[in-house]
Amino acid sequence: MLDIDIRLRRGRFERDVRIVEDARVLALAGPSGAGKTSVLNAIAGLVRPVSGRIVIDGRTLFDSTAGIDVPTHRRRIGYVFQDARLFPHRDVRGNLRYGRHGARRGPETFSLEAVVELLGIGALLDRRPANLSGGEAQRVAIGRALLSQPAILLFDEPLSALDQARREELIPWLQKVRDEVRLPMVYVSHTQDDVRRIAEAVHVLD
Numbered sequence: 001m002l003d004i005d006i007r008l009r010r011g012r013f014e015r016d017v018r019i020v021e022d023a024r025v026l027a028l029a030g031p032s033g034a035g036k037t038s039v040l041n042a043i044a045g046l047v048r049p050v051s052g053r054i055v056i057d058g059r060t061l062f063d064s065t066a067g068i069d070v071p072t073h074r075r076r077i078g079y080v081f082q083d084a085r086l087f088p089h090r091d092v093r094g095n096l097r098y099g100r101h102g103a104r105r106g107p108e109t110f111s112l113e114a115v116v117e118l119l120g121i122g123a124l125l126d127r128r129p130a131n132l133s134g135g136e137a138q139r140v141a142i143g144r145a146l147l148s149q150p151a152i153l154l155f156d157e158p159l160s161a162l163d164q165a166r167r168e169e170l171i172p173w174l175q176k177v178r179d180e181v182r183l184p185m186v187y188v189s190h191t192q193d194d195v196r197r198i199a200e201a202v203h204v205l206d
């Protein structure tokens with residue numbers, strides 16, 4: 001599913017990362033500063049590796065030898081961050097619709113109705129982000145990512161800004177997304193508990 005062999009450089013940080021993994025849902029673990037976010041950003045096309053290749057689900061996104069560097073907007077990435085990063089001036093419906101801007105023309109895999117149903121956010125559609133709990137905001141952020149019709153979902157510590165109760169609330173939704181959308185997922189986390197409950201395999205960057 002994931003075939004990554006890259007050299008990363010971020011300022012003075014430099015390391016080789018090699019991940020060859022068949023599992024559909026992979027967790028990336030490891031200490032702070034190990035390069036987890038940099039790997040996600042390299043997959044998303046936001047950080048350019050010095051060299052190497054990134055192949056996901058048979059699709060080559062980057063290959064320095066072959067001169068391939070697919071632009072970010074063509075990579076079909078759904079990215080969910082620590083904080084939901086919703087637009088404060090738009091209601092939930094408006095935030096979800098924004099996800100479609102990034103979508104390619106063509107058949108829609110994830111419709112607004114299906115995403116609202118999947119994430120249980122129908123009652124929130126007219127609310128502004130300021131009136132959502134952290135967990136609700138993350139569900140909307142996941143919905144927005146799905147509406148961009150991604151081929152892969154990237155999660156960068158989606159629980160880490162939430163308190164324990166909200167984490168417990170969000171995990172079943174993440175499991176539902178994992179089981180129902182069947183996309184490749186790369187899930188970065190510091191904590192073993194959510195890794196164990198969400199991922200099929202773990203790759204440790206140390």
Ligand SMILES: Nc1ncnc2c1ncn2[C@@H]1O[C@H](COP(=O)(O)OP(=O)(O)OP(=O)(O)O)[C@@H](O)[C@H]1O
Nearest residue numbers: 010011012013030031032033034035036037038039
């Ligand atoms: N734009 C940048 N310029 C210089 N150095 C950077 C930049 N971005 C990241 N780094 C450095 O690259 C290294 C890896 O950072 P990265 O954020 O990928 O690690 P991480 O494993 O995700 O860490 P954390 O768990 O703390 O989020 C760190 O040493 C960081 O300081």
